[in-house]
Structure formats: structure tokens, C-alpha cells
Amino acid sequence: MARYELLNNVAHKDLRVVQRFGGAFGEDVGMIPAYPTEYAELQREYPIFFRRDAESGEYQSVALLGFSRDENLYLRDGRWEASYLPGHVARGPFLIGFQERQVDGELRDEAVVHVDLDHPRVSFSEGEPVFLPKGGNSPYLERVTTVLRGIHDGAEGGKAMYRAFDSLGLVQPVRLGIQFDGEHGANVTGLFGIDRDRLAALDAGSLHALHRAGYLEGAYLVLASMHNLRRLIAEKQRRLQQEEVPANAV
Numbered sequence: 001m002a003r004y005e006l007l008n009n010v011a012h013k014d015l016r017v018v019q020r021f022g023g024a025f026g027e028d029v030g031m032i033p034a035y036p037t038e039y040a041e042l043q044r045e046y047p048i049f050f051r052r053d054a055e056s057g058e059y060q061s062v063a064l065l066g067f068s069r070d071e072n073l074y075l076r077d078g079r080w081e082a083s084y085l086p087g088h089v090a091r092g093p094f095l096i097g098f099q100e101r102q103v104d105g106e107l108r109d110e111a112v113v114h115v116d117l118d119h120p121r122v123s124f125s126e127g128e129p130v131f132l133p134k135g136g137n138s139p140y141l142e143r144v145t146t147v148l149r150g151i152h153d154g155a156e157g158g159k160a161m162y163r164a165f166d167s168l169g170l171v172q173p174v175r176l177g178i179q180f181d182g183e184h185g186a187n188v189t190g191l192f193g194i195d196r197d198r199l200a201a202l203d204a205g206s207l208h209a210l211h212r213a214g215y216l217e218g219a220y221l222v223l224a225s226m227h228n229l230r231r232l233i234a235e236k237q238r239r240l241q242q243e244e245v246p247a248n249a250v
Contacts, residue, residue, distance in 0.1 A: 003118040007094070009135040012115065016127035017092045017140065021080045025120050028070050030188075032088045034063040035154025036161055036218050041084040043225035047232065050162065050171055050192040059162035059171060059192065061222070064232065067178065067186035073235045087147045087154075093119030096148045111152065113145060161215045168206055170194050170219065176229075180237050194222045 005011070021027055034048055039061075042048055046063040053060060063086055065072040074081050080089070093116045098109040121127070128140040137145075165171045172195040176188040199219055202210075210216040 001118060002116045004095070004097070004114045004116050006097070006099070007113045007115045007130070009131045009137075013131055013135065014124050015115070015130040016123045016125070017130065018121045018123050018127040020078045021075055021089075022078055023075075027075060027080075027089065028072050030066040030069050030071050031062040031064050032086055034061045035087055035151055036061065036158045037150040037154035038084075038087050039218055039221040039225075042086065043221045043228075045082045045084055045228060045231070046086070046225060047228045048222045048225040049174060051190060052192065058159065059166065061158065061162070062191075064188075064191075064229075066232070067176070067188055067236060073232055073239070087151045090147045091144060091151060092121050093117075094144050094148060096152050111149075113148065161213070161218055164210060164213060164215050165194065165219065168198070168202060168210075170198050172198070178233060180233065180240055184240055186236075193226070194219050196223055199223070 018025075031049075031051075034042055034046070039048065042063055046065070048061055048063055050059045050061050052058070065074055067073075095114050095116070096111050097114045099112045100107050101110045102108075103110070115130075116122070129138050130141050132138050162171070171192050174191045174193040176186070176191065178188075179185040207216065210219065
């Protein structure tokens with residue numbers, strides 16, 4: 001159970017956040033949410049797909065990390081092996097909440113940072129300090145705040161973008177059937193991607209509308225991210241080979 005509190009430099013003055021990575025922090029997962037505000041960074045190292053929420057029917061973009069539910073091929077010996085850490089992971093135990101405040105005589109919802117004190121990264125003895133000794137925000141907290149803003153803006157703006165893609169028939173099912181070697185393979189279902197041919201066939205008016213809304217770049221970034229599947233497959237093959245060596249040695 002999460003235990004969220006409004007972050008402040010008095011109650012949480014000694015709060016630290018552990019920076020190791022692994023299953024103990026819930027990171028042994030095959031995919032995580034991805035946000036359009038980070039597509040430019042993600043597409044360099046992660047394949048980006050879409051999934052459809054079973055209840056709402058709405059799409060959400062995801063970064064593929066492995067070929068099964070609990071496989072994260074970016075994790076290795078307590079490290080995250082990529083130069084860009086996705087926002088969903090980088091935010092750690094923090095999230096943005098909203099609090100009503102009086103501004104110029106009006107009640108407005110203002111974004112504030114909350115911390116989950118039951119999150120496995122939370123510590124008071126190791127990790128990055130959240131606040132400076134005299135109470136100011138640490139450089140780590142400043143980075144996290146930037147990440148949280150990106151997540152919030154991406155989650156809100158992404159909804160309209162996914163609807164625009166879907167209305168033009170660009171979001172189509174993708175089934176990944178992959179054979180890693182003679183004995184091992186994987187079938188990943190439930191994913192959707194941007195259909196390259198349908199995007200290329202759009203009329204000028206539809207293309208202009210996507211460009212004007214700022215969505216066309218997102219479509220191309222998702223398509224560009226597909227080359228990272230080769231990286232994932234190669235890493236999976238490498239790990240399978242490593243598993244075979246001890247077995248053969250015995």
C-alpha cells in the first residue's frame with residue numbers, strides 16, 4: 001500500500017532516495033508507461049508501442065523493456081543499462097498532486113509534489129538527499145520535479161494525440177513473434193503501433209492537421225524507435241548464451 005504525504009522540508013528533511021535498480025524496486029517488468037514529452041529521448045534506446053486500456057478503451061504509450069511480463073533487459077547487476085532513464089522510473093517515489101490555493105482572490109488547483117513513504121527507494125540512511133542541510137531543494141529533487149512536470153504534461157497532452165492517431169487509422173495491432181535461437185522464442189501480444197504505410201498515405205490536409213497540433217513528430221518518433229527491437233533481441237540472445245555456458249560446463 002502506498003502512503004503518500006505532501007513533501008515538505010521539515011517532516012522530510014532527512015529523506016533520501018536509493019539509486020540502485022532491480023526487482024526489489026518493482027523494475028522487473030516487461031514494459032512501462034512512456035510519455036510523448038520524452039519520445040525524443042526514448043526513441044534512441046527503447047521501442048515505443050501503444051496499449052489499450054481494457055476498461056476505458058483509451059490508448060497509452062509504453063516502452064518495451066523485455067519479451068515477458070517480468071523481463072527487463074535493461075537491468076543488469078543493479079544498473080540500468082541505458083543513457084536515458086524513462087520518466088516513470090526516474091520519478092522514484094514521487095508524484096504530482098493538486099492542492100487548492102487562493103491566487104489573486106481565486107481558488108486554483110496548484111501542482112504540488114507528494115512522496116510515497118512506503119516506496120522501496122525511500123531511505124533515511126542512503127541514497128540521494130531530497131533536501132539540502134539548510135532546507136532548500138537538492139539538485140536531485142530539482143531533477144525529479146522536472147521529470148514530474150514532463151510526465152504530467154505528457155499524460156495530459158498524450159490523450160488527444162492518441163485519439164488523433166486512432167481517428168486516422170494509424171494505430172494498428174502489432175504481434176511480435178520472435179525466435180531467439182533454435183529453442184527459445186517469444187510472442188508478445190496486446191501491442192499497437194503506428195502503421196507506416198497508412199501514415200505515408202495520408203492526404204495533405206490530415207498531415208497538416210497532425211503537424212499543426214504537434215503530433216506528426218510523435219508519430220515519426222514512434223516509428224523511429226522500432227530499430228531498438230534489434231537491440232533488445234541481441235541482448236536476449238546474449239543472456240541466453242550466458243545461461244547455456246554454465247549448463248554445458250557441468
